[in-house]
Amino acid sequence: MASIHAKKFVSADPEKCVGCCVCEYACSYEKEKTFNPTKSRIRVVRLDSIVNLSVTCRLCEDAPCVSACPRDALTRSEETGLIMVDEDKCNGCGWCIEACDFGAIMLHPEKKVVFVCDLCDGDPKCIEWCPEEALSLVTEDILAQKARFGVVRKLFQETLRTV
Amino acid sequence: MFGYAGRILRIDLSTGATRTEPLKEEMAKKYIGGIGLGMRLLMDNSNPGVDPLSPENPLVLATGPLSGTMAPTGGNGHAFVSKSPLTGAVGEAKSHGFFGAELKRAGYDAVIFEGKSEKPVYVWLDDDDVQLMDAKHLWGKSCIETEDAIRDELGDYYIRVAAIGPAGEKLAKIACILNDHSRAAGRTGMGAVMGSKNLKAIAIRGTKDVNVAKPEEFLEFVKMLHERMKGPATTKYRTLGTPLNVLVHNSLGALPTRNFTNATFEGAEKVSGEYLNERYIVKIVGCSSCAMRCEHIALVPEGPYKGTSTRVEYEPLWAFGPHCGVDRLDAIIKAMDLCNVYGLDSLSAGNIVGFAMDCYEQGILTKKDTDGIDLSFGNGEAMVELVRKMGMREGLGDILAEGVRIAAEKIGKGAKKYANHIKGLEMTGYDIRGLKTAAIGYAVSFRGADHNRHGAYGLDLKGTVDRFKVEEGRAKLVIEIEDLYNIIDSLIICKFSRGVYYEGFGDLAKYYTLATGIKMTPEELRLTGERISNLGRLFNTREGLTRKDDHLPPKVMSTPIPDDTVSKGSYITQKELDFMLDDYYQCRGWTKEGLPTVEKLKEISLQDLAHMVEEKVNKPRKGK
Numbered sequence: 001m002a003s004i005h006a007k008k009f010v011s012a013d014p015e016k017c018v019g020c021c022v023c024e025y026a027c028s029y030e031k032e033k034t035f036n037p038t039k040s041r042i043r044v045v046r047l048d049s050i051v052n053l054s055v056t057c058r059l060c061e062d063a064p065c066v067s068a069c070p071r072d073a074l075t076r077s078e079e080t081g082l083i084m085v086d087e088d089k090c091n092g093c094g095w096c097i098e099a100c101d102f103g104a105i106m107l108h109p110e111k112k113v114v115f116v117c118d119l120c121d122g123d124p125k126c127i128e129w130c131p132e133e134a135l136s137l138v139t140e141d142i143l144a145q146k147a148r149f150g151v152v153r154k155l156f157q158e159t160l161r162t163v
Numbered sequence: 164m165f166g167y168a169g170r171i172l173r174i175d176l177s178t179g180a181t182r183t184e185p186l187k188e189e190m191a192k193k194y195i196g197g198i199g200l201g202m203r204l205l206m207d208n209s210n211p212g213v214d215p216l217s218p219e220n221p222l223v224l225a226t227g228p229l230s231g232t233m234a235p236t237g238g239n240g241h242a243f244v245s246k247s248p249l250t251g252a253v254g255e256a257k258s259h260g261f262f263g264a265e266l267k268r269a270g271y272d273a274v275i276f277e278g279k280s281e282k283p284v285y286v287w288l289d290d291d292d293v294q295l296m297d298a299k300h301l302w303g304k305s306c307i308e309t310e311d312a313i314r315d316e317l318g319d320y321y322i323r324v325a326a327i328g329p330a331g332e333k334l335a336k337i338a339c340i341l342n343d344h345s346r347a348a349g350r351t352g353m354g355a356v357m358g359s360k361n362l363k364a365i366a367i368r369g370t371k372d373v374n375v376a377k378p379e380e381f382l383e384f385v386k387m388l389h390e391r392m393k394g395p396a397t398t399k400y401r402t403l404g405t406p407l408n409v410l411v412h413n414s415l416g417a418l419p420t421r422n423f424t425n426a427t428f429e430g431a432e433k434v435s436g437e438y439l440n441e442r443y444i445v446k447i448v449g450c451s452s453c454a455m456r457c458e459h460i461a462l463v464p465e466g467p468y469k470g471t472s473t474r475v476e477y478e479p480l481w482a483f484g485p486h487c488g489v490d491r492l493d494a495i496i497k498a499m500d501l502c503n504v505y506g507l508d509s510l511s512a513g514n515i516v517g518f519a520m521d522c523y524e525q526g527i528l529t530k531k532d533t534d535g536i537d538l539s540f541g542n543g544e545a546m547v548e549l550v551r552k553m554g555m556r557e558g559l560g561d562i563l564a565e566g567v568r569i570a571a572e573k574i575g576k577g578a579k580k581y582a583n584h585i586k587g588l589e590m591t592g593y594d595i596r597g598l599k600t601a602a603i604g605y606a607v608s609f610r611g612a613d614h615n616r617h618g619a620y621g622l623d624l625k626g627t628v629d630r631f632k633v634e635e636g637r638a639k640l641v642i643e644i645e646d647l648y649n650i651i652d653s654l655i656i657c658k659f660s661r662g663v664y665y666e667g668f669g670d671l672a673k674y675y676t677l678a679t680g681i682k683m684t685p686e687e688l689r690l691t692g693e694r695i696s697n698l699g700r701l702f703n704t705r706e707g708l709t710r711k712d713d714h715l716p717p718k719v720m721s722t723p724i725p726d727d728t729v730s731k732g733s734y735i736t737q738k739e740l741d742f743m744l745d746d747y748y749q750c751r752g753w754t755k756e757g758l759p760t761v762e763k764l765k766e767i768s769l770q771d772l773a774h775m776v777e778e779k780v781n782k783p784r785k786g787k
Contacts, residue, residue: 018456020449021261025233029382034372035232036268037321045320046261049345049460049474050446109370131235131389131454 007081008137010042010117010124012054016134019044019052023126023135030125038109041117042126054126054135057083057104057117065116068099073114080119087113165376166228166678167191168270171204174286174293176360177218177278181293186272192681192691193768196227198255199653199695200273201244202702205253206772208275211705215248215352216334216359218279224266224325224365225274227655228679231267231373232381235388237674238452239264240655241325241342246706247351248359249336249511249566250587250611253702254351258325259657260343261451265323268369276360285313285326285364290371298363303329305504306341313366326364327354328506333556334358335564337511337589341503345458345474346450349508351588351610352566376680384677388663389454396662400457401447405477406436408592409485415624416730418481419594421488421540422521423583423718426594427726430490430541434480443492444475450657457659461496467544468497475499481592482513487520487546494543498550505554507564512553514589515563515570516546521581527574534558583716586611586708590716596723597730598623599633603743604641606713607757609699615658617645631730633739638747646692647671653695668692694767696751697759701775710757713744 024040032039042056059081066074066083073089074096076082083105090113096105097114105116117124119137127135138146153160170183194200201223208221223244229237241263247254266274269288276286283298301309310324324342331338331354338354339347348354357363375381391397399407412418413431420428432438443463449456463471473496483495498516502509522528523538530536534552536545552560563570567589571582583590588611595602604617614620619641623630628637650671651658664670668685675683703712715735723734748755752763761773 018446018448020453020456021451022233022235022454025238025452029233029378032372033378034374035238036370036372038370039372049448049458049472052448129389131392131449132456 026129064099065096176280195653197653197655201225235454236657249352256348258348260346262342280361331358391663403436416728422517428485434484473500479509486517488540491543511589597733649695
């Protein structure tokens with residue numbers, strides 16, 4: 001079994017993300033050597049001015065994209081949780097795209113096979129470039145910790161001020 | 164080409180015919196993009212004396228070489244250029260957001276809209292596919308409703324839209340073109356030109372690669388800009404935002420109040436950036452590719468305008484606030500929001516409300532004219548109602564929507580004395596009675612009353628010069644910034660980022676070359692800025708503007724600042740203005756009438772337009 005600190009993924013803090021798309025450019029350049037959001041593994045959603053969030057692969061434990069693939073082109077790494085695409089097997093049918101709840105796996109506009117975040121070998125360029133420091137590498141456990149500690153800090157803020 | 168898409172799209176709205184033509188490298192280098200390229204395309208594609216609202220007046224939409232790249236603030240700009248129905252001079256307005264980058268990705272550096280559609284249409288640019296779509300069902304809708312409706316009906320969330328509202332449809336001369344919900348190409352009535360073509364909106368989805376010539380060095384440069392953008396040069400925009408100006412201008416006696424009656428506002432605290440941020444701002448967001456974030460989104464928490472939300476900047480806040488004597492931020496925010504709904508330039512709209520209030524106070528307008536509205540200075544609710552009337556062109560609003568110059572002519576009874584405009588464009592939020600370097604820039608700006616063509620107020624406000632003095636050498640300072648600003652608006656980068664290019668032309672020339680691969684020295688770039696200034700001047704000369712059009716607003720030249728403040732008693736005399744113009748024209752190498760000389764045009768590689776001045780220059784030139 002991998003440790004509790006394995007299987008990290010990129011998550012955006014909705015309080016900090018302003019929808020500037022710098023992550024998309026950083027990703028498309030790192031992966032494809034061009035500036036083109038349609039080739040980025042992380043995509044920005046702006047619903048209106050104040051509702052913005054970057055979305056990318058969350059390395060689901062029981063990944064629906066993997067289950068949905070009729071050609072066994074997708075596998076999930078036991079060790080890192082990354083979704084790996086066998087580009088020879090993938091025929092761009094899009095079942096995995098439909099299965100993903102987050103729109104995180106997409107069809108490459110030129111290769112016509114799917115592509116998804118691979119965490120840049122553990123050093124994601126989107127995180128490096130994000131001007132708001134809104135992106136971070138987290139695990140589900142870290143997310144839970146953040147929420148848990150946040151709420152307790154809030155509940156006891158009066159006490160914390162006096163100690 | 165790198166940076167550039169290398170293509171210009173021409174759409175004839177009368178026939179529906181479209182064609183693309185290459186953007187030649189020589190043209191790209193000489194005019195950069197944005198307003199530079201747009202103004203040259205306007206010059207080449209229109210005839211002298213063209214009626215701005217006729218099918219013969221082209222509307223040019225242009226991006227720059229940085230659009231669609233990761234360049235912070237540079238990646239997202241676009242400009243509209245046309246002959247302005249408001250001024251009769253060159254009209255141009257920039258906007259940021261997401262729209263410009265999308266146009267570049269669709270593969271165009273510029274689009275020229277010609278002719279006039281028989282019926283309301285919108286243009287749908289789906290990469291190479293260009294279609295005119297029926298817009299009957301969108302006619303009458305607000306800019307934001309139009310944007311959302313188009314995205315819905317075309318079924319793609321990432322489509323970017325620039326649209327006009329009812330004001331543009333009804334040819335209000337202060338109509339803007341709004342994109343991405345809150346960003347406006349506001350000034351000089353570009354929305355009316357779009358409306359005159361029956362063009363409701365431009366919808367774009369671009370999926371092509373945008374590549375730069377030297378990607379690794381380019382990214383290194385971008386990284387450096389990111390770092391600089393976290394520093395002091397942009398603090399103002401990232402914290403309180405431009406409304407910080409309210410208290411600064413107020414303390415310096417430079418906050419035009421009640422239509423330039425005063426230069427300080429007793430209600431300044433209540434409309435200050437500090438007050439605004441504490442009580443109204445809910446989030447600060449950014450444009451595509453930007454490493455700063457300046458867009459302050461306000462939400463009215465209570466009262467009659469509860470729930471109104473809009474982006475707030477100093478200029479519209481000033482125009483609807485101090486300029487109208489209004490100290491209620493909720494009403495100011497509502498008025499700004501209505502400008503976005505109807506598609507009005509909020510700066511001009513606020514200025515015009517202040518003018519109407521002044522006329523009302525002077526007895527030139529009465530309740531009979533205003534449909535019973537009490538237009539006293541400070542009446543926030545009356546202000547909101549008048550904006551609605553302008554947007555719908557109802558009653559008095561119909562006249563006011565023509566812009567302050569024409570409105571004053573129509574109202575008569577001496578209203579002209581209260582119409583604060585230059586070349587027909589409404590005045591902005593700097594009291595230039597006591598900012599005499601800025602005053603030069605305002606007077607000569609090719610698009611009329613404008614702080615953004617020269618930024619010379621900075622020299623005055625920061626105390627770099629004695630702001631109450633008129634003296635030789637000031638014009639030179641103004642020109643340096645003017646030429647730089649032309650490059651900023653052509654690249655297109657955001658003016659809020661201007662402080663991060665420490666080396667000025669040096670940084671920008673490097674930026675340009677890294678993106679495009681086209682060699683550009685700092686001196687060549689400066690010369691390009693000068694070329695664009697002269698191009699604007701030539702266009703205006705072609706359209707009949709002369710020295711007398713380099714004027715200042717009537718109140719700036721008639722009403723000394725009465726307030727008990729540092730600027731008390733200051734105003735600008737005709738003698739001072741004449742001195743400023745002489746100094747400026749001389750520094751520019753123009754004639755005493757403000758006409759570029761043939762020698763000057765040769766020097767800046769505009770000899771192909773020399774014929775435009777040859778017939779106007781009487782004195783014989785030295786032969787070589």
